[in-house]
Amino acid sequence: MIQNLNEHQKEDLQEALAHGGQKVTPQREVVYAVLLAKRDHPTVDEVFQRARESMPGLSLATVYNCLETFVGCGLVRQVNHERESTRYCPNLAPHAHFRDESTGRVHDIELPDHVLTTLRSLLPSGFETEAIEISFHGHTKNSRNHTSN
Amino acid sequence: MIQNLNEHQKEDLQEALAHGGQKVTPQREVVYAVLLAKRDHPTVDEVFQRARESMPGLSLATVYNCLETFVGCGLVRQVNHERESTRYCPNLAPHAHFRDESTGRVHDIELPDHVLTTLRSLLPSGFETEAIEISFHGHTKNSRNHTSN
DNA sequence: GTGGGTGTTTAGAATGATTCAAAACCTCAA
DNA sequence: TTGAGGTTTTGAATCATTCTAAACACCCAC
Numbered sequence: 001m002i003q004n005l006n007e008h009q010k011e012d013l014q015e016a017l018a019h020g021g022q023k024v025t026p027q028r029e030v031v032y033a034v035l036l037a038k039r040d041h042p043t044v045d046e047v048f049q050r051a052r053e054s055m056p057g058l059s060l061a062t063v064y065n066c067l068e069t070f071v072g073c074g075l076v077r078q079v080n081h082e083r084e085s086t087r088y089c090p091n092l093a094p095h096a097h098f099r100d101e102s103t104g105r106v107h108d109i110e111l112p113d114h115v116l117t118t119l120r121s122l123l124p125s126g127f128e129t130e131a132i133e134i135s136f137h138g139h140t141k142n143s144r145n146h147t148s149n
Numbered sequence: 150m151i152q153n154l155n156e157h158q159k160e161d162l163q164e165a166l167a168h169g170g171q172k173v174t175p176q177r178e179v180v181y182a183v184l185l186a187k188r189d190h191p192t193v194d195e196v197f198q199r200a201r202e203s204m205p206g207l208s209l210a211t212v213y214n215c216l217e218t219f220v221g222c223g224l225v226r227q228v229n230h231e232r233e234s235t236r237y238c239p240n241l242a243p244h245a246h247f248r249d250e251s252t253g254r255v256h257d258i259e260l261p262d263h264v265l266t267t268l269r270s271l272l273p274s275g276f277e278t279e280a281i282e283i284s285f286h287g288h289t290k291n292s293r294n295h296t297s298n
Numbered sequence: 299g300t301g302g303g304t305g306t307t308t309a310g311a312a313t314g315a316t317t318c319a320a321a322a323c324c325t326c327a328a
Numbered sequence: 329t330t331g332a333g334g335t336t337t338t339g340a341a342t343c344a345t346t347c348t349a350a351a352c353a354c355c356c357a358c
Contacts, residue, residue: 023325025335032239041236041246041255044315059337064316067237079236079246079255079284086344087190087228088216090181096268097190097228098276106190106228109271118267119245119283122258127247129287134268135228138278172354174306193344208308213345235315300358312347323336328329 002033002054009036016073030055031066032075041079096134109136151182151203158185165224179204180215181224190228245283258285 005013013032014024034042034050042050048063070076087106094116096109111134119132154162162181163173183191183199191199197212219225236255243265245258260283268281 021334023334025324027336035237035239039238039240039257041238043236047237057337061317061338062336065335071237074241076237076239077241079238087192088184088196088220088225089188089190089228090184090225091188092223092226096271098272098278101279107276108188109273111271115267115271118264119285122245122260122264123247123285124258126290127256127285127287128290129247129285130250131286133282133284133286135282136268136272136276136278137280137282138276141275141277170305172305174353176307206308210309210346211307214307302355302357304354305352306354307352308350310348313345315344316342318341319339321337323334325333325335326331328331 002030002037002050005029005033005036009033013075016075017069020069020073022069022073027051027055027058027062028066028069030058031063032070035070035076094132096136098136098138098140100140101137102139107140109134151179151186151199154178154182154185158182162224165222166218169218169222171218171222176200176204176207176211177215177218179207180212181219184219184225243281245285247285247287247289249289250286251288256289258283 009032010024010029013029017024017028030051031047033054034047038050044060044063044067047067048058048060051058051063067076067078071078089108091108094111094113096111098107098109099105100107116132120129123129158181159173159178162178166173166177179200180196182203183196187199193209193212193216196216197207197209200207200212216225216227220227238257240257243260243262245260247256247258248254249256265281269278272278
C-alpha cells in the first residue's frame with residue numbers, strides 16, 4: 001500500500017500544479033505518491049495497478065491524465081518520448097538523432113568515437129552495453145523555411 | 150518512383166541476408182531501395198506508401214517483415230527501439246537510462262554536466278535542443294540473480 | 299518434370315497502448 | 329443556489345504492430 005505524501009512532497013505537487021492553474025486532487029496525490037514510492041520506471045498500467053490499491057475507484061484514463069499533467073508541469077519525466085511510429089534508417093555509422101519538434105523531421109548527428117567512449121565509461125561495472133541510443137529534441141532555427149530533405 | 154538498387158547495393162543486401170540464411174526477394178529489394186532513396190527516417194507506413202509505387206501488390210505486413218529482417222541482419226537501424234509502454238520516473242536530475250534486456254529493468258545513469266555539454270556541442274548551428282534522451286541497452290552481469298528493487 | 303520442404307508473402311483478424319467523447323462530479327465564487 | 333471550471337469516469341475509437349492461416353515461390357532430390 002502506498003504511503004501518503006509527506007508535507008514536502010505535497011508542497012512540490014501543489015506548487016508545480018499551481019503553475020498551470022491546476023489543482024491538487026486526491027487522484028493526483030495518489031498517482032504522484034506511487035511514482036515516488038518505487039522508482040522503478042513503472043508503465044502507466046503499473047502505476048494504475050499500484051494506485052488502485054489505495055484508491056480502488058481510480059480509472060486508467062485518470063492515470064493517463066495525471067501523468068500527462070505531471071510531465072506538462074515538469075514534475076515527472078517520460079522515459080519514452082518517442083511514442084510515435086517506429087522509424088528506420090540505413091545509416092549504420094554510429095549517430096544520434098535530432099528531432100525537430102516543429103516539423104517532425106529527424107536529422108542524423110554524427111557521433112565521434114570519444115563521445116561513445118565517454119558515455120560507456122559512465123556505466124557502473126557489470127553493465128555491458130550493446131547499443132546506445134541518443135536523441136535530441138528541439139527546434140531548428142528557420143525550420144519553417146527548410147525545404148531540404 | 151524508386152530507383153532499382155545498383156550492383157553494389159544489391160550485393161550488400163544479398164550478403165547481409167545470406168548470414169541468416171535468408172534470400173533476396175523482389176519485395177526486399179524494393180523496401181531496401183526505398184530506405185536508400187530518401188534518408189528521411191520514414192515510418193513503416195511511409196515506406197509502405199513509397200514502395201507501393203513500384204510494387205502495387207505489396208502488403209503492409211511484408212514491409213514489417215522486411216524491416217524486421219533488415220534490422221536483424223544489421224542492414225538498417227531502428228530509430229525508435231522503445232516501442233513498449235511509456236515509462237515514467239520522478240527523477241528530474243539529468244540522467245540516462247540503462248535497460249537490461251534480460252530483465253526489462255531500467256536503471257538510472259547519472260549524467261555529469263560535461264557530457265551534456267559535449268553532446269550539445271555536436272549539433273550544427275541553428276539546432277536548439279530542449280531535451281536529450283540517452284538510453285543504453287544491454288545486460289548486467291549476474292542479472293539473472295538480481296533480486297533487488 | 300514432379301513432389302516435398304522451406305522460407306516468404308498476403309489478407310485480415312487480433313492485440314495492446316493510448317486517446318477521445320460525453321456525461322457525471324466537485325468546488326469555488328457570485 | 330446557480331454556474332463555470334477544471335477533473336474524473338466509462339466506454340468507444342484509433343492506430344501501430346503482431347499474429348494466423350492460407351497461398352506462393354523456389355530449390356533440390358528423385
